[in-house]
Amino acid sequence: MKMYKLTAFSAAGEKLLDETFEAEDDVKAKLQAEYLLKEKNLHDKTHRCTSSSGKLILFHS
Numbered sequence: 001m002k003m004y005k006l007t008a009f010s011a012a013g014e015k016l017l018d019e020t021f022e023a024e025d026d027v028k029a030k031l032q033a034e035y036l037l038k039e040k041n042l043h044d045k046t047h048r049c050t051s052s053s054g055k056l057i058l059f060h061s
Contacts, residue, residue: 004029004057006036008047017042026057033058 001022008017017040023029033049049058 002026002029003052004033004049005052006033006047006049006058008037008040008042008045010045016045017047026051026055030058 001024004021004023006017006019006021007015010016017037019036021029021032021036023032029049029051033047034043037043037045037047043060046061047058048056048060050056
């Protein structure tokens with residue numbers, strides 16, 4: 001399992017979410033990140049998900 005970091009921000013730059021999770025691969029990590037954002041009603045906020053190696057998996061501004 002690989003580690004991933006999901007972060008979401010308000011328009012003012014305040015960090016709204018800073019969560020680390022595990023997933024089997026990048027595809028599953030993207031799906032899990034999207035699920036977490038929708039669950040916390042943050043899918044319309046600026047967000048990013050990165051792998052432990054620094055690869056950008058998901059981004060929205």
